[in-house]
Amino acid sequence: MRIGVAGAGAIGGFLAARLALAGNDVGVLARGATLRALDEHGIRLESGGTRSVARVRASDDPQRLGPQDLLILAVKSPSLPGLADRLGPMIGPDTLVLPALNGVPWWFFQSGGGPLAGHRLRAVDPDGRLERAIPADRILGFVVFPSSSCPEPGVVVHASGSRLVVGEPGGGPSLRAQRAADCLAGAGFDASASPDIRRVVWEKLLGNACFNPVSLLTGSHTDLLIDDERVNRLFQAMMRELLAMGDALGLPLAIEPPARLAVTRKLGHIKTSMLQDVEAGRAVELDSILGAAVEIAQELGVPAPLLDTVYALARVRAERLGLYAPPLTPTP
Structure with a gap:
């Protein structure tokens, strides 16, 4: 082929x-x-x-x-x-x-x-x-x-x-x-x-939208983040916001946040793609990984305060590093 x-x-x-x-x-x-x-x-x-x-x-x-x-x-x-x-x-x-x-x-x-x-x-x-x-x-x-x-x-x-x-x-x-x-x-x-490929997209997003931006903010691998009690609670709460959005979109996932975190923890000392990009000086995929989820939450009217907060902090950090520019404002 x-x-x-x-x-x-x-x-x-x-x-x-x-x-x-x-x-x-x-x-x-x-x-x-x-x-x-x-x-x-x-x-x-x-x-x-x-x-x-x-x-x-x-x-x-x-x-x-x-x-x-x-x-x-x-x-x-x-x-x-x-x-x-x-x-x-x-x-x-x-x-x-x-x-x-x-x-x-x-x-x-x-x-x-x-x-x-x-x-x-x-x-x-x-x-x-x-x-x-x-x-x-x-x-x-x-x-x-x-x-x-x-x-x-x-x-x-x-x-x-x-x-x-x-x-x-x-x-x-x-x-x-x-x-x-x-x-x-x-x-x-x-x-x-x-x-049902959109459900699979949402399944992967459940991890990506949490691990990637927080690794950008902290410079840490996934095992260290998951093992931190407070960060673990943050991840679980962010995942619950994503699961609520999935329900509103008609894309329910039968996934419990602690079990999802355990899957990634078993992979060991993993460096996220966003952290790899930061270390290599490449533009980060912040808008597709988290900005899109925040936009969807706003359009649906589903509360997502933690996702919004992490997105705001990650944007500031990535801009300071010269690795992010906000999306262009569409021409009317």
């Missing part, structure tokens, strides 16, 4: 490497030091105690890579609007677009019903650029659970997990979602197609 991956960082590089090693024709859209590393060495992957090298076609020109069967968007959410207008040459008449994004994606309310049907998330797509650039009927929801890091360009270290979930944004069974899941499973991932 011809698979394009936009972005070759911790997640994009991991997905691209595994898919290429499984025999797929993988083209990676990259630039700068990452592009040079891929051209010279391929993607060097460390996973499960083994090292592999995956050869991919790499370019900074979407025209050279051409139309894909699957196009995985694995850039950080602050970079996606600037990239979206360039993706046209990689999207053919049958291309399926899989956005591998942290937090709440821009397509979340484009399809399906619910109280916020049709609402454009200003936190992630303030001027509608993503909505215009990427046809809604090409999108498959895509939730990525593995943890990995990119210590240097072209090098990916896989820490844990292989679960990937795809599904139609509007819900329901789908042959094309199943085909995409089968392709991913063929590369060794624990991949499945879900008839």
